[in-house]
Amino acid sequence: MSLVQGAHQETSQPAKVRAVLLAWPEFNKPAVWLVAVILLIMPFIANGFFLIEIFATTLILGTVALSLMFLAGYGGMVSLMQLTVAGFAAYMVAVFGMSANTNISLGWPWWLATPMALILATAFGTLGGALAVRTEGIYTIMITLAIGAAFYYFTNQNWAIFGGHTGINTIATPRFWGIDWRSDIPFYYVTLGVAAFCYFAVQYVSRAPFGLALQGVRDNPRRMAALGFNVNAHRVAAYAFAAFIAALGGVLQVWNYRQISPGSVSVGACIDILIIAVVGGITRPVGPFIGAFIFVILRTFALDLLVKFGLDGNRFRLLIGLGFLAIVFWSSDGVIGLWERWRRGAAAADKRAGGGHGHG
Amino acid sequence: MTRFIERHPAWALILLIAVAVLLWLILAVWPPGLEEAIGRKRVFLNALFNGITLGSLYFLVASGFTLIFGLMRNVNLAHGSLYLFGGYVGYAISAWTGSWILGFIIAFVAVALVGIALQIIVFRRMEGQDLRQTMVTIGLSIVFADLMLWAFGGDFYQIQTPNWLVGPIELPLVTAVRSSGEAVYLRYPLVRLVILVAAIVIGIAMWLALNRTRVGMMVRAGVDDRDMLAATGVPIQLVFVAVFALGAGLAGIAGVVGGTFQSLSPGEDTRFLLASLVVVIVGGMGSIPGAALGAVIIGLAEQLGSVYIPTYAIVVTFLIMVLVLALRPQGLLARR
Numbered sequence: 001m002s003l004v005q006g007a008h009q010e011t012s013q014p015a016k017v018r019a020v021l022l023a024w025p026e027f028n029k030p031a032v033w034l035v036a037v038i039l040l041i042m043p044f045i046a047n048g049f050f051l052i053e054i055f056a057t058t059l060i061l062g063t064v065a066l067s068l069m070f071l072a073g074y075g076g077m078v079s080l081m082q083l084t085v086a087g088f089a090a091y092m093v094a095v096f097g098m099s100a101n102t103n104i105s106l107g108w109p110w111w112l113a114t115p116m117a118l119i120l121a122t123a124f125g126t127l128g129g130a131l132a133v134r135t136e137g138i139y140t141i142m143i144t145l146a147i148g149a150a151f152y153y154f155t156n157q158n159w160a161i162f163g164g165h166t167g168i169n170t171i172a173t174p175r176f177w178g179i180d181w182r183s184d185i186p187f188y189y190v191t192l193g194v195a196a197f198c199y200f201a202v203q204y205v206s207r208a209p210f211g212l213a214l215q216g217v218r219d220n221p222r223r224m225a226a227l228g229f230n231v232n233a234h235r236v237a238a239y240a241f242a243a244f245i246a247a248l249g250g251v252l253q254v255w256n257y258r259q260i261s262p263g264s265v266s267v268g269a270c271i272d273i274l275i276i277a278v279v280g281g282i283t284r285p286v287g288p289f290i291g292a293f294i295f296v297i298l299r300t301f302a303l304d305l306l307v308k309f310g311l312d313g314n315r316f317r318l319l320i321g322l323g324f325l326a327i328v329f330w331s332s333d334g335v336i337g338l339w340e341r342w343r344r345g346a347a348a349a350d351k352r353a354g355g356g357h358g359h360g
Numbered sequence: 361m362t363r364f365i366e367r368h369p370a371w372a373l374i375l376l377i378a379v380a381v382l383l384w385l386i387l388a389v390w391p392p393g394l395e396e397a398i399g400r401k402r403v404f405l406n407a408l409f410n411g412i413t414l415g416s417l418y419f420l421v422a423s424g425f426t427l428i429f430g431l432m433r434n435v436n437l438a439h440g441s442l443y444l445f446g447g448y449v450g451y452a453i454s455a456w457t458g459s460w461i462l463g464f465i466i467a468f469v470a471v472a473l474v475g476i477a478l479q480i481i482v483f484r485r486m487e488g489q490d491l492r493q494t495m496v497t498i499g500l501s502i503v504f505a506d507l508m509l510w511a512f513g514g515d516f517y518q519i520q521t522p523n524w525l526v527g528p529i530e531l532p533l534v535t536a537v538r539s540s541g542e543a544v545y546l547r548y549p550l551v552r553l554v555i556l557v558a559a560i561v562i563g564i565a566m567w568l569a570l571n572r573t574r575v576g577m578m579v580r581a582g583v584d585d586r587d588m589l590a591a592t593g594v595p596i597q598l599v600f601v602a603v604f605a606l607g608a609g610l611a612g613i614a615g616v617v618g619g620t621f622q623s624l625s626p627g628e629d630t631r632f633l634l635a636s637l638v639v640v641i642v643g644g645m646g647s648i649p650g651a652a653l654g655a656v657i658i659g660l661a662e663q664l665g666s667v668y669i670p671t672y673a674i675v676v677t678f679l680i681m682v683l684v685l686a687l688r689p690q691g692l693l694a695r696r
Contacts, residue, residue, distance in 0.1 A: 078491065131682060134689040138435050138490045139645070142637050143685070145437070149634040150678040158671050267630045271498055278495060315510065321502030328495045 039192055048184045052256070053300060056188050058292045059195040060256060063249035065276040065288035066195075067242035070202050073282040074211060075238040076218035081128050081144040083273045084151045085243045086250030087265030089121035091155070091162060093171065093254045100170035101163055110174040118247045125243020126236060133235040136221075148270040155262040167261025171254055182255055191252050195289070198245045202285045205241065214238050275324045281334030290335055295320070389537055398668070405533060405546050407667040408660070413552040413621070415659025416559030420614035421632050422639035422651045423566060424607030430583040430646020431603050433490050434483060437497040439611055440633030441504035446471040446612025447619040447628070448508060451517045460522040460620075467612040475608025479601050501629065509626050519619040525551040555617050562610070563652055570648065579603060583646050638677060642684045644691025653693055 038045075042055055068082045097113035099105040108116070132143045155162040162168075173182035181190060205211045214234050216224045221231045254260050263269075272295070280291025302316040327334055365372040386408070390401045398404070425439045436442075446467040454463035478500070486492050528547040537543050570576035578599050581589045590596040618628070635658065643654025661680055665673035684692060 078494075131685055134685045138433065138494060139641075141437075141494055142435055142641060146634060146637045146641060146681060147678075149630065149637075150674055150681075153634075153674040154672075154678075157674055160671065267634070268502075271502070274495075274498065275502075315506060317502055318506040318510075321499050321506060325496065325499035325503065328492060328499060 042192075043185045043188055051184050051188050054296055056191045056252075056256060058289065058296045059191040060249055060252045061273070061276055061296065062289035062292035063191075063195050063198050063252065064246050065273050065280070065292055066198055066202060066285060067246040067249070068273055068277045069280075069282045069285060069288045070205075070245065071238055071242045072277065073284070073287075074206055074214050074218060075235060077132065077140050077235065077238070078274070079129070079132065079144040079239070079242070080141060080270050080274055081125070081132075081148040081151075082242065082246045083270045084148040084265055085121050085125040085128070085246040086253060087155075087260070087269075088124050088151070089117045089247035089250030090254035090260045090264065091168070092117035092120050093251055094168040094260050095161060098172035099168050101168045104161065104163055104168060105171075110172065114174075114251055117251060118244065121247035121250060122240060122243045125246060126240040129239020129243070130236050132239070133232050145267070145270070148265070149267050152262055152265050152267060155265060162262075165262055167259060167263075169259040171258050171260070173255045173258065182258070187255070191256075194248050194252055198248060199285050199289070202245070206285070210234070210237065272320075275320065277334075279324060279327050279334050281336035283333045284336055287334055287336050294335065298323070386533065389534055389543075402544075402546065403667060406548070407663045409546075409548055409552070411660035411663035412656060413556045413659075414663055415656035416556045417614060417617050417621075418632075418635050418639050418659050419559055419563060419652050419655035420610055420617060422636040422643070422655055423563070423648055424610035424614075425636040426640045426643070426646055426648065426651045427579075427603055428607040429640065431579060431586070432483070432600055433586075435490070435494045435497065436607075437494060437633060438478075438501040438504060439497075439607075439636055440629035440631070441501045441508070442471050442474065442608050442611040443615045443618065443632045444508060444624065444626075444629040445474065445504065446615030447519070447624040448512055448517070448615070449612065450616030451519050451619055451624060454519050454616075460519070460525075463519065464613060464616050467616045468609040471612025471615070472605040472609035475604045476601055478608075479604040483604075484597065484600075501633075505626065505629055514626055517619060517624040518622075519616060519624075521551050521620055525554055529553070549621075552621055555621065558617075562613075563648070566648055575599070575602070638681050640691070641681055642692060644694025647691070647693050650691055650693035654691070 039055075043051060046055065064082055064086045067085075068079060071082070072078045093113055094101075095104060096106050096108045096116050097110055098107050106113075128144065128147050131147070132140050135143065155167075156165045158164065173180075175181060179186050181187060206215075213224065213229055214237075216227075217229065217231050217234050224234075225231050253264070257264075276291040276295050277288050278291070279294060280289065281287030298320060299316065302319055303314075306315060306319070330338075333340075385401075386405065421439070421443055424442075425436060428434055428436050428439075449470045450463035450467040453466045454460050457463075482496055482500075483493055486496070527550060529550045531546045531548055533546040534543045568576075570580060578589065578594050581594075582596065582599060586596065589599075614632070615624070618624070618632070622628075639651055639654040639658050641654075642657060643650030643652070657680060658677055661676045662673060665676040669676070
């Protein structure tokens with residue numbers, strides 16, 4: 001009996017592994033494991049500044065941009081309100097949780113305030129999405145930008161809930177099991193965990209039936225409708241999923257800065273998320289994280305770099321804008337696209353060199 | 361008009377009643393009960409006129425935006441930057457020469473030239489790729505915003521109103537009656553009224569140019585079917601350049617107007633981009649009358665909202681957009 005069972009296990013184990021590898025092809029690449037290990041041991045390499053200001057910020061911005069990548073890459077809907085959803089979640093954490101603005105904050109404990117914020121922000125994003133899917137294609141950008149801008153001006157005007165243009169300050173962060181989760185190393189692992197969760201969730205959904213149907217809707221909504229798929233329901237569901245991811249990013253962001261103000265949800269910030277996603281590449285979930293890394297590095301070091309070259313250090317946004325223009329002009333799928341084209345070019349050159357007898 | 365009444369009798373009735381109530385509110389002397397309920401008549405009339413003049417400014421910005429969108433399917437998110445650039449040019453010229461009118465002309469020409477350059481250098485290369493064009497306009501708006509910040513700094517600028525336009529005039533609208541039986545008339549800044557008239561003239565001129573001239577015919581045909589128009593041998597690239605120049609130039613003029621009765625500073629570009637977006641979403645993409653209607657609605661909503669419900673004024677604007685999207689997603693006056 002035991003022998004049979006053992007034999008059975010022996011045959012099924014590799015099959016299971018193969019099935020997992022088939023579902024998650026990235027586990028098969030050594031580069032992925034290398035990046036994962038580096039990210040995991042980062043606190044032992046980098047000091048507090050790099051850990052939070054560079055890597056945690058990258059992961060947070062990457063998570064928000066990931067939600068845009070999901071909508072744009074798999075749904076064909078370029079939504080500029082993902083940062084607004086994140087900002088809404090951040091505001092809700094501040095409003096329901098504890099902060100220095102005691103007349104606004106309700107003072108709920110974090111384990112109650114955070115889920116509340118996530119639910120409300122997801123609902124907000126879903127409603128916005130339901131509005132945006134009323135029209136198609138290029139109009140989506142306009143409507144979502146209008147929603148984002150309206151939210152920004154609203155937070156500026158409204159003192160009762162959103163604290164006007166000074167925002168809400170000194171927001172309490174979670175502290176339990178004897179750990180202050182906002183201190184550098186635990187917070188880094190929290191952001192890493194959330195970012196990894198979102199990354200794998202997007203990967204998984206993109207291969208699940210829903211994700212495949214969504215990609216079908218992106219490519220040919222008419223045919224999908226004729227096949228019996230509810231096109232708008234798929235789009236709204238995509239908005240809901242993306243809103244949840246963006247809300248997670250927003251919660252992390254408010255824990256990171258411990259304050260939220262209209263400046264964090266400004267139109268410029270909304271557009272930054274688009275830039276991050278496009279520069280990284282909106283065809284693959286890893287793109288937004290690469291884009292966020294480039295963006296954060298530029299934002300942090302452009303000033304010193306520009307000054308070193310004898311230029312005005314304040315021209316950081318000019319640099320970002322020109323870089324974005326260059327990417328849009330020459331590579332429609334961002335840095336990933338450039339990298340892949342370069343590799344393909346190199347592989348082709350290799351083949352030609354290896355063939356030897358070709359036309360050179 | 362008669363067809364509209366035949367097709368939607370209920371809506372026509374509601375509209376008629378609304379217009380009648382509005383006329384009564386404007387013309388009649390308010391009874392004391394009403395003044396107690398919603399405040400002084402002077403405040404209401406001022407908000408109403410501010411809304412309409414703000415709407416005329418929005419119309420100037422949004423008409424260019426909607427023209428460019430209608431013909432080229434190009435969502436020009438750098439339109440706000442063109443507005444701000446026009447404002448700065450107008451400021452520089454009028455401060456240098458002392459002539460307000462000259463500021464207008466040069467702002468129109470300068471911004472139209474920028475528009476022509478954009479169309480020829482950038483957008484012609486990526487025709488038909490809507491999303492990519494939009495991304496490029498986003499990149500351009502960032503670059504422009506930073507260049508203008510570089511050149512003009514973060515200060516507020518206000519363009520000097522010419523002497524012959526300074527000061528209020530008395531309008532034949534009674535705001536209140538003194539206890540002595542003497543009527544008090546509404547006083548309103550002349551410059552705003554002039555701008556309102558100018559916007560109406562420009563709007564009518566555009567409507568005539570679009571509906572009564574040969575070039576206008578080409579533009580309208582292009583809005584309906586760009587490919588067919590090109591196939592009939594019309595030099596469509598020239599039409600594109602002309603429309604882009606006109607749309608950009610209008611944004612430039614609007615910049616001077618905005619710089620005169622409001623102020624210019626970094627961030628105004630986004631504000632007016634948002635205004636144009638909402639106006640064309642409400643009014644209907646690619647439609648000039650739609651832009652006019654949307655602009656007046658949004659201008660009124662903003663001003664009346666900021667007087668009567670200050671902290672939620674923006675929500676009114678937004679709710680209007682949501683309502684239009686829910687009931688008539690193509691916009692109020694769009695044909696499709």
